[in-house]
Structure formats: structure tokens, C-alpha cells
Amino acid sequence: MNTLFRLVVLSALSLSLAACGGGGAAPADSPEIAVIEGIEAAWNAEDLDKVMSYYTDDAVSSNSLGKYTGKDAIRTEWEKWINVFTMDCRNYSQNGNTLTYECFLEAREGTNTTLEYYETVIENGKIKSEILTGQNLNP
Secondary structure, eight states, X not given: OHHHHHHHHHHHHHHHHHHHXXXXXXXXXXXXXXXXXXHHHHHHTTOHHHHHTTEEEEEEEEETTEEEESHHHHHHHXXXXXXXXXXXXXXXXXXXXXXXXXXXXXXXXXXXXEEEEEEEEEETTEEEEEEEEEEEEOO
16 A cells, blocks of 8 residues: 555656646757857857857847847847846747747846847757747836
């Protein structure tokens, strides 16, 4: 009886852990997440060259400021903002090479914050497209 009880408890625990890990949650060591974390680290260090190294030449970025097509257009826009705020991205969900996640943006001087939600397609270790899907000002 004691063995049967243990087996039932272990089976239930295994099923609940499997359920938590399913549904598109991204593994912590996902190469796609590593791209976003690399951009985050480079952005927070104000290293625009490193940030841009994570984009394809024909990347598309769409956010609350507009839509930018091509690495040069994205770079021109990011030059205006890289020294204005920091980012902290988290809560990743992954479906193939597509990530959804949220980024907290915080003013480098001050306390203004914004929470943005993104859907990003990554191909061969670089961003092909990133689309702002939602925003919460001063969360």
C-alpha cells in the first residue's frame, strides 16, 4: 500500500511538472532567448554596435514610435534612444523560432517606466522581425 501511494504521488507530481513546462514556455538556455538577452545587455551598456549585430540586414521593427525596415533604419532610430532608457526583458514563451515576451523600460534618469510586449522572430541567431503587441505606461 505504501509503495502504491508513493507511485501515485510521483505520477501526479510528474504530470503537474510536465503541465507547467508545456504550453510554449521557453527553455532557459534557448538560443532565441540568448539573442534577446544579448540585446538587453548591449542596450543597457549603451553599445549600439553590439545591439545591431543581433539584427538581420532586412529586419523589421515595429513599436510605438513607428515601423522601421532594414538594419540602417533601425539603427538610426535606436541612436536616439539608447542613452534614454534601460530594458529588462522576461516572461518568455516560445513557439519554434518565435518568442513572445515583455520588457520593462526604465528611464536612465528618473523613474518613468513602461512595460512593452513583443513578438519576435529570430532566424540564424538574429532578429528578423520584432513587433510591439502591447504597452502599459507606468505599470
